[in-house]
Amino acid sequence: MSANSSMERKGQLRTSLSDQFDxxxxxxxxxRWADYAFMIAFVVLVLVAASAAEVFFxxxxxxxxxxxxxxxxxxxxxxxxxxxxxxxDLSVGxxxxxxxxxxxxxxxQIGLPLAILVALGAGVLAGSVNGFFIARFKLAPFxxxxxxxxxxxxxxxxxxxxxxxxxxxxxxxxxxxxxIGPVPVPAIIMMVFYVLVxxxxxxxxxxRAIVAIGGNEEAVRLAGINVGRxxxxxxxxxxxxxxxxxxxxxxxxxxxxxxxxxxxELDAIAACVIGGxxxxxxxxxxxxxxxxxxxxxxxxxxLNLFGVQTYYQQIVKGLIIVxxxxxxxx
Numbered sequence: 164m165s166a167n168s169s170m171e172r173k174g175q176l177r178t179s180l181s182d183q184f185d186x187x188x189x190x191x192x193x194x195r196w197a198d199y200a201f202m203i204a205f206v207v208l209v210l211v212a213a214s215a216a217e218v219f220f221x222x223x224x225x226x227x228x229x230x231x232x233x234x235x236x237x238x239x240x241x242x243x244x245x246x247x248x249x250x251x252d253l254s255v256g257x258x259x260x261x262x263x264x265x266x267x268x269x270x271x272q273i274g275l276p277l278a279i280l281v282a283l284g285a286g287v288l289a290g291s292v293n294g295f296f297i298a299r300f301k302l303a304p305f306x307x308x309x310x311x312x313x314x315x316x317x318x319x320x321x322x323x324x325x326x327x328x329x330x331x332x333x334x335x336x337x338x339x340x341x342x343i344g345p346v347p348v349p350a351i352i353m354m355v356f357y358v359l360v361x362x363x364x365x366x367x368x369x370x371r372a373i374v375a376i377g378g379n380e381e382a383v384r385l386a387g388i389n390v391g392r393x394x395x396x397x398x399x400x401x402x403x404x405x406x407x408x409x410x411x412x413x414x415x416x417x418x419x420x421x422x423x424x425x426x427x428e429l430d431a432i433a434a435c436v437i438g439g440x441x442x443x444x445x446x447x448x449x450x451x452x453x454x455x456x457x458x459x460x461x462x463x464x465x466l467n468l469f470g471v472q473t474y475y476q477q478i479v480k481g482l483i484i485v486x487x488x489x490x491x492x493x
Contacts (some may be wrong), residue, residue, distance in 0.1 A: 208462070238409075250304035254312040261322075264419040294397065
C-alpha cells in the first residue's frame with residue numbers, strides 16, 4: 164500500500180508541475196503575455212507621441228485620427244469575421260474601390276440614398292461570391308479572394324478609369340464631412356457596427372458558429388450546424404463592411420478614385436493579428452481588433468506628424484505583422 168501511495172503522490176506531483184508549467188509557459192500563457200506586451204507598446208506609443216509632438220493631443224489631431232482609422236476599422240471588422248472561420252479575404256481593397264466609385268458615380272443620377280444602397284449591395288454580392296466558392300467547392304480562401312481581388316479591380320476600371328466627383332454637396336456633408344459635436348460621423352458609424360458585431364459574435368447562434376468553425380469545423384458539422392451557410396455569411400459580412408468603408412472614404416475625400424484600396428488588406432490583417440486573432444481561425448475578438456486598428460492609426464498619425472514617407476510606414480506595418488504572428492504562434 165505504501166508503494167502505491169508513493170507512486171500516486173509522485174504522479175500527482177508530476178501533474179501539478181505540468182499544470183504549473185502550462186500555466187506559465189503554455190500556449191494560453193504566451194498569448195496572454197503577448198497581449199500584455201502589445202498593451203505596454205500601446206502606452207509607450209502614446210507617451211512618445213505626446214512628448215515628441217505637441218499637436219498630438221489637440222482636438223483637431225484627435226478628430227483627424229478617428230476619421231483616419233474609420234476605413235481600416237470597418238475593413239478590419241469584416242476581415243476578423245473571415246479570419247475567425249479560418250479563412251482570409253484579400254479582395255477587401257478592391258471592394259472598397261468598387262463601392263466608393265459606384266456611390267460617387269451614381270449619386271447625381273439616382274440620388275444619394277439609392278447610390279449608397281447600390282454600392283453596399285455590390286459589396287455584399289462580391290463577398291457572397293467569395294463565400295459561395297469557398298463554402299460550396301471547398302476552395303482555399305486565399306486563392307478565391309485573390310482571384311476576385313483582381314477581377315473586381317478590373318471591373319472598377321471598366322466602370323471608370325478616371326476619378327468620380329459627385330456634384331451633390333450632401334455626398335460629403337452628411338457622411339465623411341459630418342460631425343455630431345466634436346465627433347466625426349464616420350467614427351460614430353464605425354463604433355455602432357463594432358458594438359453590433361460584438362453582439363453578433365457573442366450573443367447569436369450564427370456568430371458563435373462562425374467562431375466555432377475556425378476552432379473545429381468537423382465538430383461543428385457533426386453538431387448539425389450548416390457550416391457552408393455560416394462561411395458564406397462571414398464573407399458576405401466582409402464584403403458589406405469593405406463596401407461601407409469605400410462609401411465613407413469617398414465621402415470624406417469628396418472624390419472616388421479607381422486606384423484606392425491598394426494594400427488595405429495588409430492593414431486589416433495586421434489589425435486583427437495585433438488584436439489577438441489567430442490566422443488559423445477560432446480565436447480573436449472585436450475589442451482586440453479595435454485595439455489593433457487604434458495602434459496602427461497611432462503609428463500612421465505619428466509618422467505623418469514627423470513627415471515620414473508612406474514607404475517607410477509600409478515597412479513598419481510589415482514588421483508589426485511578423486512580430487504579432489510570432490508572438491501568437493501555436
